[in-house]
Amino acid sequence: MTAPPGVQVRIVSKASNPRLHRVLYRMSQADARILCSHPATSGAAHMLVWTTEWDPADEGKTWRWFTDNGKYDVLIGQLGLTKLPRYDTRTWTRDLTTYPGHPRWTMPEHDAGLPERQITDYAIEQYGRRHIERLLDGLPPLPEEAWTVDR
Numbered sequence: 001m002t003a004p005p006g007v008q009v010r011i012v013s014k015a016s017n018p019r020l021h022r023v024l025y026r027m028s029q030a031d032a033r034i035l036c037s038h039p040a041t042s043g044a045a046h047m048l049v050w051t052t053e054w055d056p057a058d059e060g061k062t063w064r065w066f067t068d069n070g071k072y073d074v075l076i077g078q079l080g081l082t083k084l085p086r087y088d089t090r091t092w093t094r095d096l097t098t099y100p101g102h103p104r105w106t107m108p109e110h111d112a113g114l115p116e117r118q119i120t121d122y123a124i125e126q127y128g129r130r131h132i133e134r135l136l137d138g139l140p141p142l143p144e145e146a147w148t149v150d151r
Contacts, residue, residue, distance in 0.1 A: 095118075
């Protein structure tokens with residue numbers, strides 16, 4: 001599988017060497033160059049770097065999506081840069097049979113050992129879209145149908 005358009009922006013810690021590269025964003029190469037060369041993206045503990053050399057098939061093996069805490073959102077906005085959507089080949093499916101009476105959305109296990117994900121209709125109803133979307137940061141979004149299904 002080849003990488004989609006765009007480059008990865010990774011966060012590199014100066015104090016550790018994690019097993020997997022931590023990826024914050026996907027951007028155009030031009031935007032990534034501007035962001036990673038800005039003095040505010042490098043400090044005593046970490047820095048942002050970008051790479052063109054990545055393969056979606058290597059997710060969980062050599063790299064993983066890292067939760068974006070929004071630290072650079074203001075800077076990205078001020079510089080007029082654009083984050084591209086995260087890339088994941090898995091999709092959510094509707095599951096009405098595994099646990100009768102407890103409908104849910106499931107995402108299969110990833111080839112690289114990432115676990116199966118499940119979100120119940122009950123959780124969607126109780127916690128709401130905003131909360132569930134924060135929990136799913138780094139995963140493909142739930143289909144629009146998940147937010148409007150009859151409960």
